[in-house]
Structures are given as structure tokens and as C-alpha cells.
Amino acid sequence: MSDNNLQEYVTILIADQLFGIPVLEVHDVLRGLSLTKIPLAPAEVAGALNLRGRIVTAINVRKRLGLPELESEEKGMSIVVEHHGEPYSLMIDNVGEVLGLNLDDLQPTPVTLNTCWKEVSGGVYRLEDKLLVVLQIERLLDFAGSSNIAA
Amino acid sequence: MDDLLSEFLTETNENIGIVDASLVVLEQDPSDESQIDNIFRLVHTIKGTCGFLGLPRLEAVAHAGENVLGKIRDKELTVTADVVTIILEAMDVIKDILATIEETEGEPAGNDADLIARLNDVAFGTADAAPSKVEPISENIDAGSATEDELEAAFLAAEGPDEEVRPGEVSLEELEAAFLAAEGPDDVSAAPVVTNEEATAVEETKSPTERTAKESSISNQSIRVNVQMLENLMTMVSELVLTRNQLLQMVRGMDDNEFTVPLQRLSHVTTELQEGLMKTRMQPIGNAWSKLPRIVRDLSHELGKKIDLVMHGAETELDRQVLEMIKDPLTHMVRNSADHGLEIPTDRTATGKLETGKIVLDAYHEGGHIIIKITDDGRGLNSEKIKKKVLESGLASEAELEGMSTQQIQNFIMRPGFSTAEKITNVSGRGVGMDVVRSNIEKIGGTIALTSEEGKGSTFTIKIPLTLAIVSALIVECCGERFAVPQTSVVELVRASADSSSDNTIEMINDSPVLRLRDHLLPLVHLNDILRLETAADEVADQSEVKGAEEFIVVIQVGSFVFGIIVDRVFDTEEIVVKPIAPILKNLSIFSGNTILGDGSVIMILDPNGIAAMSGDAVVGSGHTEKVETNQGAKGDEKIALLVFRAGGQDPKAVPLSLVARLEEIEVAAIEKANGKMVVQYRGQLMPLTMIDDDVKIVESGRQPVLVFSDQDRTMGLIVDEIVDIVEDHLNIEMTSDKDGYIGSAVVRDKATDIVDVGFCLQKCFGKWFGDTDTRPFGADGQKQKILLVDDSPFFRNMLVPLLKTAGYEVSTAENGVDALKMRDHGKSFDIIISDIEMPEMDGFQFAEEVMGDERWKDTPIVALSSHTTQRDFDRGRDVGFSDYVAKFDRDSLMSVLSQTLRISGSAK
Known part of the structure; x- marks a missing residue:
């Protein structure tokens, strides 16, 4: 029965922090596509790109999490997720592996976390050597309100 | 079938x-x-x-x-x-x-x-x-x-x-x-x-x-396919086109390649596939009309009218999406025609019309647009009723209405909350009327125009783009980023420079760029300002020093608002498929969508409406966006452009823009004194400076805005505090002023504004200008000579009236001979008449004959004023009774002729 509680995550790395996104939500992994900037867009929106004929909105996850910019943008990777039928490309530092984790082991988000981290975190797994923060895509993309406050 | x-x-x-x-x-x-x-x-x-x-x-x-x-x-x-x-x-x-x-x-x-x-x-x-x-x-x-x-x-x-x-x-x-x-x-x-x-x-x-x-x-013969499936097919085909383009680009470099022929075939097939798929979106407009006969039938029963609905061009095709959006407006307009437009049978027969009223729907293609006309042979629009209603709702003042053409008055029915139906009926008159129709049509990039003749009927003409899905777009570059501008709103492209080397020079009014474009002053916006890309732009400018050397202006028309967008570069036009932007960016009104270009890159599509809304703020500075209409339709027949500025105090002052030669900012340090007057060296000459009154403060250092007036080789500068705006409005001087330097006050853009008397300023600078004994108005001792100026050009009237007033005359104006003769019928008399020759309805020669042929004004001398100054014109003028003949732009000789003529007629009395 433990299989029912098994959730597979794609692990991603942002500023040396390990994050996980449920594997079924990941549509694509990209590297080095040219971005078109969108003036006047929220700071978290890095631009738009063409993914096989679809226009994908790129989200700068570092900005979203209040982290400094990655020094050289070339090195970054992107993970394409879909939200309400719209594709979004999450710009991250690196993609790791796929981990199968038991939902029973998911710990609640520590209340002391930074607000914008708390918003997007769906809980924390204690891996042997690291902590893995589960990213909630829906919350991650809902930055209209938070960006206003920041501004 | x-x-x-x-x-x-x-x-x-x-x-x-x-x-x-x-x-x-x-x-x-x-x-x-x-x-x-x-x-x-x-x-x-x-x-x-x-x-x-x-x-x-x-x-x-x-x-x-x-x-x-x-x-x-x-x-x-x-x-x-x-x-x-x-x-x-x-x-x-x-x-x-x-x-x-x-x-x-x-x-x-x-x-x-x-x-x-x-x-x-x-x-x-x-x-x-x-x-x-x-x-x-x-x-x-x-x-x-x-x-x-x-x-x-x-x-x-x-x-x-x-x-x-x-x-x-x-x-x-x-x-x-x-x-x-x-x-x-x-x-x-x-x-x-x-x-x-x-x-x-x-x-x-x-x-x-x-x-x-x-x-x-x-x-x-027909199958039903889910629209979503078609959309998907569309995306796939777009993708195919992109891939094709990439392949073509790769092969282009090599000659005589074994791929060339099959690629050409592929290219052909792809194009045809794309076009074919486009066609699946097209539907005959008859689909939107199919319900109308029934509606009209019901209406004719309900209203007791006999109505004949005629439909032409039902097979004209347009995009499904557009069709959906015009369905309701069309229905509404047909209802309107039936309810307001057509009369009841007894009224119709009384006016000699057929008992059965007719509503005609017409649709046809014209260019990339589809034109839909809705015509009825009913009572037409009643201008008086509309006027009354306009006054009641406070949309315009009586004076404003006075100066409007019938067309302009009729257009009020498109304003929000306007309905001429006296009673609220089941059918129409709930105050949601033509304005909703108009906004719906404008939403899809269409326009609506109206012509109506009282007693004969009305025609509404709707012009809408064939499809929303595919638009022709102009690709422009700004700060290294490319953007698409829908071609439908682009009026023209102008190349301009910031220095005065070329014909088109961008000038600044208080940091707002403007361009003289033929007879208009075009407000401009920098795309980089609008998009807040200026930091990047400055970098570019610093690197290349090219900023300002040459710029491209895309002239855009949104409704009746025309403005220019300054961009760095203009590329080609491309057919693009508009895709909606991501929901999280929906609040960016400046983009109407995005798309993928032939080279595979994503490009944002600018929404001219959004830019107009934003630039309204940028250009006007005080939220008067709607009113800064350049109003191309009216071509300034009724409205004239006024330059609004502040000089001494907060009250706005204005001067007809046509009298202003240039707007300059001069270094305060460059102002010198000569002969007790302020002068500045300007274009190799000394230009006298003056102030409208002594309240104007010259800043201690820096730059001071100056309005430059020029006349032949003489120029003068009027020092002002701040240049506010350029507006087009009716110049109705409601209160004349007894204060020197002002003609009077008028309502300009809802604000009482003093209209500056340019003649006074000129006189102040060039005292001698009108001071010659020769040109002194005859009998200048207290009693003013009365002049009637007959000219159809409002510009000219505006220019001459202040001048003549300055010279000490009392001036009345008439638009044409007919109006002037009406004044005679009202028992008015003048000392001298100045008349234009080319005028509508009654030209100057006819007018002169009329004047000479009647006892009342027989002795009043008439001076002809015309741009035709050949000997033949002179002779003909004298034959019909003109006392003298003056070339239109020769101000000085006009003054001396006036003075002399008056003296002669005065001594003859």
C-alpha cells in the first residue's frame, strides 16, 4: 500500500537549495532558448519564448523567491509546467534527478521561512544529506499580489 | 436552398x-x-x-x-x-x-x-x-x-x-x-x-x-468539427510554416541544391494548407443576419409599421470571431432603424413616401476590410432634438453647438447615455445605445460612420477587419527589442531627425515631442518611454551617439486621435497570427497579444489603443486624453488649434497655433538689452522679446520657453512661463477684454482661457509697424471705424481679426457673402468691407455686385482680398465695384489700403 503514497519529484537546484516539482507536472526541460523581453511585465516575468509553436511565458524563479540573479544567464535551465492550460517556463539553475518520496514523510513548511518562500512551499522532505522544498506551481505563479506589495 | x-x-x-x-x-x-x-x-x-x-x-x-x-x-x-x-x-x-x-x-x-x-x-x-x-x-x-x-x-x-x-x-x-x-x-x-x-x-x-x-x-456536404480542433490544426500549420521558413533559409545560401525542388513543392503545399485552413474560419455574414427578418417582422407588428428588410451581400465572408462580435451590434442597429428611423405608415404617406419603410443591409469587401451599411429611408436624425438632448445632458454648451456642423451634431448619438427616443419603449431607448455599438465595433478594430438627412433617412457604415486571427503587422525596433504594430492603425511612416537638417524635425514642447506634419501638429511619444526601456536606450545612445540623429515615427490613428510613436528602426510588414498573452500578463493593456515570427522568435504585439491611453497621460499630462482629438474628419473647419500656455499667473492663456512660427527655449543668459528692450540673437538676427504682462517672471538661470511669431523678415518672441498643451477647440470669444494684450476669454477645453492678442505683442515690439501716419486708421480720434471681414477660412479670420483690432478697428466677421448680406438685412452698417474672393455659396464678385446693387450698403467701400492677384483679377474686381484689391498675405499694404480707402470715402461724405 505504500506505493499509493509514493510521489515522484523532479529535483531542481536554485541557489544551492534543492526543490522538488511533482514529476507529472513537468512537461519539458529546456536549455538556452532565446527570450523575448516583455516590457512593463512584473519583474518575475523574464519574457516569452517559442516552444514548438507555443508561446511560453518564462518566470524568473530566483526573482520570485527574492534571490539574487544568476551570474551568467547562459548556464540556467528551464522547466516547463502548465497552469490553467497555459505553459510557463520556470528558469532555474539546474535540474537534478527524479526522486520517489513517500508523502507520509512530508513535513510542514517551517513557519519561520521568508514570506515568499512560505507562499510557494508545499512542505519539506528531509533527505539524507539535504532538505528538499516542494514547490507549489500554482502559488509560484500567483505573484500578482505579492509583487505589488514588494513594489 | x-x-x-x-x-x-x-x-x-x-x-x-x-x-x-x-x-x-x-x-x-x-x-x-x-x-x-x-x-x-x-x-x-x-x-x-x-x-x-x-x-x-x-x-x-x-x-x-x-x-x-x-x-x-x-x-x-x-x-x-x-x-x-x-x-x-x-x-x-x-x-x-x-x-x-x-x-x-x-x-x-x-x-x-x-x-x-x-x-x-x-x-x-x-x-x-x-x-x-x-x-x-x-x-x-x-x-x-x-x-x-x-x-x-x-x-x-x-x-x-x-x-x-x-x-x-x-x-x-x-x-x-x-x-x-x-x-x-x-x-x-x-x-x-x-x-x-x-x-x-x-x-x-x-x-x-x-x-x-x-x-x-x-x-x-458539411461535417462539424470542434473549433478547438481547428485551432490546434492552425497551431500545427503555423509550426509547419516556421519549419519551412527555416529550411528555406538554410537552402538559400547554396545554389543548385538537390533539396531545392522538393522544398519548393513543400513550400507551395504549406502555403496552400495554411490558406485553406484560414478559410475554414471564414463564414458568410448572412449567418449574423439570419435572425434579423424575424426580429424585423416582430418589430413591425409591435410598432405598427410596415417594414421591408432588404439584404445584399449575405455571402460576404468574414472571420467567425469577428462575426460573433458584430452580431449584437448589428441587431441593435437594425432595431434602432426600425424603431427610431422609420415612421409609422400614416406619417410616411403624409410626407409622400411609400407606406412601407425600407431597411437595407449591405455587405461587401473593400481592401482588407468588410463594409457593412445599414440604410433606412425613415425620418433621419433630427438635429434640433439632438441639440436639445445634448444641452440637457450637458455634453456641450449652446455656443459649442452653434459652431458645429450637422454631421458633428448627429455624431452625438454615439456618445454614452444618449438616446433620442422620447419614450422608453420595449424596443429601444434604454440609454444603452449607439455608444455600446460603437465601442463594440472599435474593440475589434473597426470604425462606424453615420450620415443622415432629415426626412430622407440615415446610413450607418461599419468598417471592420476581415479577421482578427491574422493581421498584417509592422515590425519596429526600439532599444534592441522588436515589436509588432497592427497595420490597420498605422496611417503613415515619417522619418525625422532631432536637428533641423531635414524637413521633418522633432520639436519639444515642455519635454513633450511634437512634429509638424503638413497642416497638423502631431503629438509624439517615445516607445522606449512608454515601455520604460529608457535605461537600455541611454546605454545605446551613449555607445553609438546616434540617438537623435534620425528617428522613425509611426503615425497611428486610434478612433479620431492621431499620434506618432518614435521608434529606432522600422522593418518589414509581416502577416502574423495573433495569440493571446498569458493570463498573468493580462493587465498589460499595452499589448494586444503576441506571436511567433517567421524566424521563430516571439514578438509582442502593441495595442494602439493601450498606447493612446498611456500616451494620453504622457502627452497631455493631465488626463484630458479623450479631448486631444486632432479630429481629422472635421479638418479644422470648425475647430482651430490653440497653443495653451501659462504666462503670469496660473490662468491658462492661448493663442491660435497657426500664428506661432516656432516654439523655442532660450538660455536666459543669452537675453540682452538693446534700446531698453529685451532682445536675443536668433538665427543671425536680433529678435525682440516681450511679455504679455509684467507678472511674467524670467527664471534666473536656465532656459525660458518662448513663442516665436514671425512675419516675413521680422520675428519676435513672447516670453511665457510654461507651454501647457496644444488643443483643438472652438474659438468662441465669449467675453471681450478691455485689457491690453488680450482679445478676450474663451472656453478652451472646459477652462476659461485668455486669448492673447498677437497683434498687440507685435505692436509692442515693433511700435513703428502700425505706427506710420499712412496706415493710421482714419478718424482715429476716439470713434472706431467698423470693418466687416468676409472670409470663409477660419484661420484667416483668426489671423486678421486681432491685427485689425490692434490697428484700431472694430471688426465683425462673416463666413461668406450670404451671411454678410444677412447682416445687412439686420440693419447693420460698416465703414468698410474686406471680402475674400473664393468662398462657397457666393463668391466675392457676386457679393460685391449684391452690395453695389442695393441702396443700403451702396456707399460702403469694399476691398477685395485674394491670393489671385493678376491684372485680370484686378480689372474684374474693379468692374464689379471693389474699391481696391489686395493680395492676401500682404499685411502692410492691406493696412495702408484700408486707411486710404477710408480717408477717401470719409472725405467724400
Whole structure:
């Protein structure tokens, strides 16, 4: 029965922090596509790109999490997720592996976390050597309100 | 064949196919309630539509069938093979009748009383109906196998077409043909079962082919395809086009490549595929009109009017999406025409018109647009009523209305909250009127115009783009980023420079760039400012020093607001497919969408409306966006451009823009004193500076804005505090001023504004200008000489009036000879008349003859003022009685002629 509680995550790395996104939500992994900037867009929106004929909105996850910019943008990777039928490309530092984790082991988000981290975190797994923060895509993309406050 | 009927045939044939299949399923599993519900609903629909179309035989059969099905649904009747058989029989009869209708467009003669009686027997149990010999199918069939059965049954019922056509194999031609005939999306939603399962739909429509096996069968010429599927196909084709383009680019470099020929073929096919798919989106406008005859019929009963609705060009095609959006506005306008436009029969006959009023709908293609005209031969718009209403609602003042043309007054009906219907009727007059129509049409990039003649009728002309999906867009670059501007709103492109080396120079009014474009002053916006890309721009400028050397201006028209967008570069135009932007960016009104260009990159599409809204703030500075209309239509006949500025105090002051030669900012340090007056070295000359009154403060250091007036070789500068704006408005001087330097006060953009007397300023600077004894007005001792100035050009009147006033005359104006003669009839008299020669209605020669031919003004000297100054003109002028003849722009000789003429006539008295 433990299989029912098994959730597979794609692990991603942002500023040396390990994050996980449920594997079924990941549509694509990209590297080095040219971005078109969108003036006047929220700071978290890095631009738009063409993914096989679809226009994908790129989200700068570092900005979203209040982290400094990655020094050289070339090195970054992107993970394409879909939200309400719209594709979004999450710009991250690196993609790791796929981990199968038991939902029973998911710990609640520590209340002391930074607000914008708390918003997007769906809980924390204690891996042997690291902590893995589960990213909630829906919350991650809902930055209209938070960006206003920041501004 | 009638569109409605053919739609009905297609739909009913499909529905019957489904009913057939479902009945078989139901027979096998009578407990399946969803099936019976579905069948009942479909048969009910068939019955309902028959009734609507007036097909009584079909209706009767369907009705009887429905009765039986109703009983089954209400569990009053058990499903048995007999019951199913008789319903199927009813369906077969319906099919036969449909087939006949398809051929003859009418129901066949005949009687189904027998069948109906049997159906009723089953329904109401008069015979030994509901035999219970058929056992219900055993309960323990599990869900899985039931669906399998169903599927199989469905396939059997579909009577397998010989050539099994899978959706993928439907040829483009078929698809095309299908979609030309296909119904609008509302019909699609009306039959969700069909659209949700394309595969079934395709099969179902195929089955009638088998049945009738006739050529030209209408019901199999169209299939229904989910719109979503078409959209997906569209995306795929776009992708194909991109790939094709990439391949072509790769091959272009190499000559005589083995790929060249097949690539060309691929390219051709792709283009055709793309065009074909585009066509599937097109629908005849008749679809949007189909409901109108009924509406008009009902209206004519309700209103007691006789109305004849004529429709031309119903086959004109346009994009489905556009069609949807104009449906309601069109309906609304036809209602309006019927309600407000047409009179009741007795009124019509009284005015000598035919009793039956006519509403004509016209549609045709013109360029990339479709033009729809709605014409009625009714009473037309009553300008007086509109005026009254305008005054009541405070949309304009009486004075403003006075100066408006009939056309402008009529256009008030497009303003929000405006309805001329005196009573609120069921039909119209609820205050949601033409403004909603207008905004709806403008939303899809269309325009609406109105012409109306009182007593004769009105015509509304709507111009809308053919499709929203594909637009031609101009690609521009700003700060290294590319953007697309929809071509439909681009009026022209202008190359300009920031220095004065070229013809087109960008000038600044208080940091707002403007451009003189022919006879207009065009407000400009920097795209980088609007998009807040200036940091990047500054970097570029620093690097290359090119900023300002040469710039491109895209002249945009939004409604009646014309403005220019300054961009760095202009590329080509491209046909683009507009895709909506991501929901999280929806609040960016500046973009109307985005798209993928031929080279595969994403590009944002600028929304001219959004830019206009934003630039309104940027240009005007105080939220008067709506009113900064350049109003191309009126071409300044009624309105004149005024330059609004502040000088001494907060009250705005204005001067006709046409009198201003340039706007400059001068370094305060450069102001020198000469002969006790302020002067500045300007373009190699000394330019005297003056101030309107002494309250104007010159800043201690930095730059001071100056209005430059020039006349031949003389220039002067008027020092002001701040240049506020350029507005087009009516110049109605409501209060004359006794203060020096002001002509009076007028309402300019809802604010009381002092109109500056340029003549006074000129005089102040060049005291001698009008000071010569020769040009002094005769009899200048206290009593002013009265001049009548007759000229049709408001510009000219505006220019001359202050000058003449400055010279000490009392000036009245008339627009043309007719108006002037009216003044004579009112008993006014003048000392001298200055008249233009070229005028509408009555030219100067005629006018002079009229004046000379009547006792009252016979002795008043007339001076002709014209740009035609040949000897022949002079001679003709003198023949008809002009005392003198002056070239139009020769101010000094005008002054001396006036003075001399007056002296002569004065001494003659």
C-alpha cells in the first residue's frame, strides 16, 4: 500500500537549495532558448519564448523567491509546467534527478521561512544529506499580489 | 436552398443517426437512463425545429414519437423490442420526409395517421401495449462490458460506410467545403454530444450518404468539427510554416541544391494548407443576419409599421470571431432603424413616401476590410432634438453647438447615455445605445460612420477587419527589442531627425515631442518611454551617439486621435497570427497579444489603443486624453488649434497655433538689452522679446520657453512661463477684454482661457509697424471705424481679426457673402468691407455686385482680398465695384489700403 503514497519529484537546484516539482507536472526541460523581453511585465516575468509553436511565458524563479540573479544567464535551465492550460517556463539553475518520496514523510513548511518562500512551499522532505522544498506551481505563479506589495 | 433549412437538414440527419444508434443500445440495456434522456432530448429538438420551420407532417410524427419516449423516460412504459421498433419506424419516416425536403424543399404530401395512431397506442396504452414478455436484461452486467456493447452497437447502427473515412483523411477540400457551410459556434454548443466526439460526428454524417446514395446531398456536404480542433490544426500549420521558413533559409545560401525542388513543392503545399485552413474560419455574414427578418417582422407588428428588410451581400465572408462580435451590434442597429428611423405608415404617406419603410443591409469587401451599411429611408436624425438632448445632458454648451456642423451634431448619438427616443419603449431607448455599438465595433478594430438627412433617412457604415486571427503587422525596433504594430492603425511612416537638417524635425514642447506634419501638429511619444526601456536606450545612445540623429515615427490613428510613436528602426510588414498573452500578463493593456515570427522568435504585439491611453497621460499630462482629438474628419473647419500656455499667473492663456512660427527655449543668459528692450540673437538676427504682462517672471538661470511669431523678415518672441498643451477647440470669444494684450476669454477645453492678442505683442515690439501716419486708421480720434471681414477660412479670420483690432478697428466677421448680406438685412452698417474672393455659396464678385446693387450698403467701400492677384483679377474686381484689391498675405499694404480707402470715402461724405 505504500506505493499509493509514493510521489515522484523532479529535483531542481536554485541557489544551492534543492526543490522538488511533482514529476507529472513537468512537461519539458529546456536549455538556452532565446527570450523575448516583455516590457512593463512584473519583474518575475523574464519574457516569452517559442516552444514548438507555443508561446511560453518564462518566470524568473530566483526573482520570485527574492534571490539574487544568476551570474551568467547562459548556464540556467528551464522547466516547463502548465497552469490553467497555459505553459510557463520556470528558469532555474539546474535540474537534478527524479526522486520517489513517500508523502507520509512530508513535513510542514517551517513557519519561520521568508514570506515568499512560505507562499510557494508545499512542505519539506528531509533527505539524507539535504532538505528538499516542494514547490507549489500554482502559488509560484500567483505573484500578482505579492509583487505589488514588494513594489 | 434556404440556409436555415439546409442547416436543419444537416442537424436533423445527424440527430436521427444518433437516435438510431442510441435506441439500439437502449433496447439492450433498458435501465440506461442517460440514453433515454438523450434520445428524448434529440427527438424533442427535431419536433421543435419542425414546428419553427413550418413542417407539420414532420412535426406530427416527431411529436407522436416523443410521446412514446416521454412515457419511457417517466418509467410508465418498459422498453421492449416492439416499442423500439415502432420508434425506429417513426425515425425512418422522418428520414424519408427529410430526403424529400432536401430534393423539393417542401414536405411530401401524404399521411402518417396510421403510424401516429400506432405510436399513440403504445404511448397511451389503448392497445395491448407494454408487453412484459421481454425480460429486462439481467442486472449483473458490469459497467465495462456494457460500454463495449454500446460501442459496438453504435458502430453497427452507423451502418459502416464503404470507404471508412477517418478524420485524418478528410481532404482539405472537403474540410473547406464543410466549413463554408458549417454553422456558427452557437449551433455547435447546441448539440454538445456531436461536437464532443468528432469521430462519432464524422461517422454519423457519413451514414446518410449510404442511405440516400445521391449526389448533391446537402446533409453530407458539411461535417462539424470542434473549433478547438481547428485551432490546434492552425497551431500545427503555423509550426509547419516556421519549419519551412527555416529550411528555406538554410537552402538559400547554396545554389543548385538537390533539396531545392522538393522544398519548393513543400513550400507551395504549406502555403496552400495554411490558406485553406484560414478559410475554414471564414463564414458568410448572412449567418449574423439570419435572425434579423424575424426580429424585423416582430418589430413591425409591435410598432405598427410596415417594414421591408432588404439584404445584399449575405455571402460576404468574414472571420467567425469577428462575426460573433458584430452580431449584437448589428441587431441593435437594425432595431434602432426600425424603431427610431422609420415612421409609422400614416406619417410616411403624409410626407409622400411609400407606406412601407425600407431597411437595407449591405455587405461587401473593400481592401482588407468588410463594409457593412445599414440604410433606412425613415425620418433621419433630427438635429434640433439632438441639440436639445445634448444641452440637457450637458455634453456641450449652446455656443459649442452653434459652431458645429450637422454631421458633428448627429455624431452625438454615439456618445454614452444618449438616446433620442422620447419614450422608453420595449424596443429601444434604454440609454444603452449607439455608444455600446460603437465601442463594440472599435474593440475589434473597426470604425462606424453615420450620415443622415432629415426626412430622407440615415446610413450607418461599419468598417471592420476581415479577421482578427491574422493581421498584417509592422515590425519596429526600439532599444534592441522588436515589436509588432497592427497595420490597420498605422496611417503613415515619417522619418525625422532631432536637428533641423531635414524637413521633418522633432520639436519639444515642455519635454513633450511634437512634429509638424503638413497642416497638423502631431503629438509624439517615445516607445522606449512608454515601455520604460529608457535605461537600455541611454546605454545605446551613449555607445553609438546616434540617438537623435534620425528617428522613425509611426503615425497611428486610434478612433479620431492621431499620434506618432518614435521608434529606432522600422522593418518589414509581416502577416502574423495573433495569440493571446498569458493570463498573468493580462493587465498589460499595452499589448494586444503576441506571436511567433517567421524566424521563430516571439514578438509582442502593441495595442494602439493601450498606447493612446498611456500616451494620453504622457502627452497631455493631465488626463484630458479623450479631448486631444486632432479630429481629422472635421479638418479644422470648425475647430482651430490653440497653443495653451501659462504666462503670469496660473490662468491658462492661448493663442491660435497657426500664428506661432516656432516654439523655442532660450538660455536666459543669452537675453540682452538693446534700446531698453529685451532682445536675443536668433538665427543671425536680433529678435525682440516681450511679455504679455509684467507678472511674467524670467527664471534666473536656465532656459525660458518662448513663442516665436514671425512675419516675413521680422520675428519676435513672447516670453511665457510654461507651454501647457496644444488643443483643438472652438474659438468662441465669449467675453471681450478691455485689457491690453488680450482679445478676450474663451472656453478652451472646459477652462476659461485668455486669448492673447498677437497683434498687440507685435505692436509692442515693433511700435513703428502700425505706427506710420499712412496706415493710421482714419478718424482715429476716439470713434472706431467698423470693418466687416468676409472670409470663409477660419484661420484667416483668426489671423486678421486681432491685427485689425490692434490697428484700431472694430471688426465683425462673416463666413461668406450670404451671411454678410444677412447682416445687412439686420440693419447693420460698416465703414468698410474686406471680402475674400473664393468662398462657397457666393463668391466675392457676386457679393460685391449684391452690395453695389442695393441702396443700403451702396456707399460702403469694399476691398477685395485674394491670393489671385493678376491684372485680370484686378480689372474684374474693379468692374464689379471693389474699391481696391489686395493680395492676401500682404499685411502692410492691406493696412495702408484700408486707411486710404477710408480717408477717401470719409472725405467724400
